Amino acid sequence: MITKQNIQIENMIQALLHAQKKLFGASTEISGQIKGQMTLFGTAQELARQLFEEQEKITIRNYTRTARKPGVRKEMLAGLPKIVEEYEIPAEDECSRCGGTLKVIGKEIVRTEVEFEPAKLKVKQIVRQVAKCTECGTDKSEYPKDHFQKAAVPRAILSHSIATPALAAQVMYQKFGMGIPFARQERDWFCRGLVLSRGNMANWTIRCSEEWLTPIYDRILEKLRECELLHMDETRIQCNKEKGKKASSESFMWVIRSAECEEIQAAFFYYSRTRNGDIARELLFQFHEHLITDVYSGYEKVDDVTRALCWPIAGGWPRIIIPVLLFSGFCTCVVSNQGYWWKKPLSDVLIVMPAATPILRKSFLM
Numbered sequence: 001m002i003t004k005q006n007i008q009i010e011n012m013i014q015a016l017l018h019a020q021k022k023l024f025g026a027s028t029e030i031s032g033q034i035k036g037q038m039t040l041f042g043t044a045q046e047l048a049r050q051l052f053e054e055q056e057k058i059t060i061r062n063y064t065r066t067a068r069k070p071g072v073r074k075e076m077l078a079g080l081p082k083i084v085e086e087y088e089i090p091a092e093d094e095c096s097r098c099g100g101t102l103k104v105i106g107k108e109i110v111r112t113e114v115e116f117e118p119a120k121l122k123v124k125q126i127v128r129q130v131a132k133c134t135e136c137g138t139d140k141s142e143y144p145k146d147h148f149q150k151a152a153v154p155r156a157i158l159s160h161s162i163a164t165p166a167l168a169a170q171v172m173y174q175k176f177g178m179g180i181p182f183a184r185q186e187r188d189w190f191c192r193g194l195v196l197s198r199g200n201m202a203n204w205t206i207r208c209s210e211e212w213l214t215p216i217y218d219r220i221l222e223k224l225r226e227c228e229l230l231h232m233d234e235t236r237i238q239c240n241k242e243k244g245k246k247a248s249s250e251s252f253m254w255v256i257r258s259a260e261c262e263e264i265q266a267a268f269f270y271y272s273r274t275r276n277g278d279i280a281r282e283l284l285f286q287f288h289e290h291l292i293t294d295v296y297s298g299y300e301k302v303d304d305v306t307r308a309l310c311w312p313i314a315g316g317w318p319r320i321i322i323p324v325l326l327f328s329g330f331c332t333c334v335v336s337n338q339g340y341w342w343k344k345p346l347s348d349v350l351i352v353m354p355a356a357t358p359i360l361r362k363s364f365l366m
Contacts, residue, residue: 158208225285227259228289238250251273255269277297280299
């Protein structure tokens with residue numbers, strides 16, 4: 001019985017000592033240094049002091065901020081109209097310190113701002129005067145019927161439409177210049193107060209292209225035919241809705257581009273339902289200079305042109321074959337992609353081979 005109580009008392013004493021140590025003891029887990037025992041590591045303070053002493057001093061070069069070049073903002077805003085908004089001191093104002101009379105001695109530029117004015121829509125109704133001849137229709141006149149004369153008015157961009165040149169140009173610019181679909185434009189115009197469906201916008205674009213931009217389209221092709229070096233290629237596309245043609249069938253978009261060395265920099269696109277070489281012959285009618293294409297045999301139908309092949313398409317030809325082709329008469333010249341004669345690296349050249357037949361040229365490219 002006494003032994004059991006002594007064990008309980010001893011356990012309670014140990015629990016009390018543990019609680020006191022936990023409450024009032026040292027918070028660090030580092031054990032105290034035992035006299036006569038060596039240590040591998042010192043305290044954190046000693047290690048930090050040693051690292052600070054051994055640390056090399058690094059000198060950082062002073063940084064001087066480059067001042068803004070004068071006149072940059074002035075050049076940036078030079079093409080915009082300027083409006084001066086001036087604030088004047090009222091004549092009845094007095095000195096805020098002593099109440100004395102104020103005298104204007106000059107002006108101060110506070111800041112320069114750029115203000116954006118959102119586009120506005122307004123309805124414009126075209127009205128013209130109608131006049132009646134006072135002589136026609138009378139007994140004294142040789143014309144027995146009355147004559148009415150109307151004032152001249154500018155021609156509408158699209159007949160029987162609310163479209164104006166500015167409105168149609170904005171629709172086409174947002175579509176092709178900014179890449180905004182007609183569906184998004186429809187919501188934007190609705191927020192501005194105009195109910196304009198995507199179908200109307202598509203119809204405006206087609207009609208304006210056919211009635212107003214076709215002369216410019218034809219003029220681009222005429223100017224390209226006057227160049228000495230042209231690029232031409234065709235690529236497959238799919239037209240979803242075309243009469244007499246499935247949506248899954250292939251159509252082709254032809255492109256003609258002037259070389260970099262030409263004075264005229266232009267590109268001409270032409271849509272066709274087939275890849276027939278007659279299309280290339282029609283597009284390059286009256287063109288008799290150098291034509292850069294791929295190995296498609298349809299370009300052989302183009303009359304009186306010097307055919308050129310792209311070096312990347314020529315593929316694995318070794319460099320030694322270039323002078324061999326030149327001196328053997330297989331090709332007439334070597335042209336770079338920019339139109340310069342034998343001035344560019346061979347990875348950028350084009351081989352002109354008018355004397356080779358399509359079968360022979362294909363055998364060299366295989």
